[in-house]
Amino acid sequence: MRAFLISDDAGVLTCTVADLEPTASDVDDLLVQVDFSAINFKDAMVATAMSRVRRVPALIGGVDAAGVVVRSTSDQLPVGTRVAVHGGNMGVGRDGGFAEFVYTPARFISPLPDTISTRDAMIIGTAGFTAMESVLALQDRGLNPGSLVLVTGATGGVGSQAVAYLAALGHRPVASTGSTDETPWLLERGAERVIGREDVSDQPGRVLGTELWDGAIDCVGGETLASILRSLRYGAAVAACGLVSNPELHSTVYPFITRNVALLGVDCVEATGETRSRVWSALGDLAPRIDFAALIDHVVQLDGVPESLELIRHGRTRGRIIVDPTSS
Ligand SMILES: NC(=O)c1ccc[n+]([C@@H]2O[C@H](COP(=O)([O-])OP(=O)(O)OC[C@H]3O[C@@H](n4cnc5c(N)ncnc54)[C@H](OP(=O)(O)O)[C@@H]3O)[C@@H](O)[C@H]2O)c1
DSSP states (O other), X not given: OEEEEEEEETTEEEEEEEEOOOOOSSTTOEEEEEEEEEEOHHHHHHTSTTOSSOOSSEEEOOSEEEEEEEEOOOSSSOTTOEEEEEOTTBTTTXXXXXXXXXXXXXXXXXXXXXXXXXXXXXXXHHHHHHHHHHHHHHHHTXXXXXXXXXXXXXXXXXXXHHXXXXXXXXXXXXXXXXXGGGHHHHHHHTOSEEEXXXXXXXXXXXXXXXXXXXXXXXXXXHXXXXXXXXXXXXXXXXXXXXXXXXXXXXXXXXXXXXSOOEEEEOOSTTOOHHHHHHHHHXXXXXXXXXXXXXXXXXEEOGGGHHHHHHHHHTTOOOSEEEEOTTOO
16 A cells, blocks of 8 residues: 655654555554545654654654544444544554555544545544534533634634634634634634734733633643633633643633633543544534535645645644545
8 A cells, every 4th residue: 555654763754655564553453444634733743853742763644544444343343434533643653544544443433424524524633623622621611602712723723623613503713813814714714703813912911811702722822821811701711722832831820710710621632432422423413514625725645745744834724634645
């Protein structure tokens, strides 16, 4: 099969499209024929010399894949099941989805709802899964339809889908972006309004700012997340899912103890089977109301992956990059 191989020899990185045999890590692994994969911010971190995210010196990249089960030891996932594959070490410590086939343990496979094609599943991918997981976390905490929700990193894979899903569910997303020329695109995706990155910061010298948001989904981290905590309304929550700006967080405890706000962690990598079912089911219910094609930045073949990794590394993409491993 054709596959995109990342190899690091003591800091010298090589990325090539090669002919390789699919390799199982365990006898119970299932084999999935990949229809589509997608490029995520994490893939760019993996395809970096001396990467701290990558766990092995060489592997097939790709933290996302969708396709059809072609070899199975699982009664729940028989041959022919249409699935999304993501999580665990996939594309980080074992072979990933930038290939025509991928082996994986059953627990990282989710059957797709009938309303979601394998192509749409990769427009969603781990980014859209994380966006929906964040929305559900806010709803579990009491977010009601009509609520004003800030989304940061809004033109990215997670951010753009968070905007689209919140709008489709009757919330009022406010998109924060460093790409203000993309304002019309974000309004079309459902943003009530668009603000600049710097506009998230309210009264930065004070421990508490004006109460602005009923909820927030943050892809950025660092000072942006600290500013959000200062600006949440009483009882509101922020779902923290990203770190594109900074992994550090400097905050006082005042937002927590005087405004009763919550900082909700969101992780898709080790999501339980129950969470996976809940999130994919919510995505399946919403799918008929989402214009997935409009969320695609571009589609690449395996040999176009390096150029697209470079674009995502420098924040020069909008929405999702889809990989078609079947064409050459
Ligand atoms: N928790 C999880 O399980 C999980 C799952 C998936 C992704 N993530 C994380 O979520 C984050 C977003 O992922 P993604 O796939 O959406 O990435 P992405 O498609 O590359 O989008 C990131 C967006 O963040 C903004 N941005 C980029 N650099 C920035 C900077 N220095 N300061 C502020 N904003 C910046 C840009 O949007 P604007 O130009 O619109 O500002 C960019 O489009 C990443 O940190 C990723 O690792 C976490």
